[in-house]
Amino acid sequence: MRRRRISSRRVKLHRSYTVEELSDVTGATEPTVRNWLRRGLPALTSRRPTLILGRDVRAFLDVEANRRKRPTPIGKFFCFRCKECHPPALGIADYLPLGPSHGRLVAICECCEGTLSRIVSVRDLPTWRAFCEIGGGFDGSD
Ligand SMILES: [Zn+2]
Numbered sequence: 001m002r003r004r005r006i007s008s009r010r011v012k013l014h015r016s017y018t019v020e021e022l023s024d025v026t027g028a029t030e031p032t033v034r035n036w037l038r039r040g041l042p043a044l045t046s047r048r049p050t051l052i053l054g055r056d057v058r059a060f061l062d063v064e065a066n067r068r069k070r071p072t073p074i075g076k077f078f079c080f081r082c083k084e085c086h087p088p089a090l091g092i093a094d095y096l097p098l099g100p101s102h103g104r105l106v107a108i109c110e111c112c113e114g115t116l117s118r119i120v121s122v123r124d125l126p127t128w129r130a131f132c133e134i135g136g137g138f139d140g141s142d
Pocket residue numbers: 079080081082083086109110111112113114
């Protein structure tokens with residue numbers, strides 16, 4: 001199942017929203033908005049309906065977006081087609097040097113067969129070699 005695209009761009013800083021209005025403007029479902037409230041999104045709950053300030057929504061969703069960002073681990077690539085991290089197909093990647101300290105690793109996604117690519121540091125290549133066979137311009141040992 002695909003994650004729904006939630007955006008705080010249409011949330012106005014100086015407006016307040018009901019749960020229903022916030023659902024419309026962000027693209028999140030109403031249960032998701034209620035979940036945000038349980039998880040700490042501030043709201044004015046003394047009167048009904050509950051009102052949520054636009055600036056609180058923006059701040060909350062910014063924090064949430066950063067919390068979800070996790071670095072892709074060594075040995076895996078972020079596949080923009082799959083929107084997930086995958087190891088290279090057959091455990092093979094090619095290293096294309098871009099300078100003395102870094103280069104581009106290119107591989108095929110084992111899931112969708114799309115092209116995977118990421119910039120890596122020369123320093124990390126020995127660690128990469130524990131996960132995959134690296135061909136191309138890399139002139140390391142053996
Ligand atoms: Zn893929």
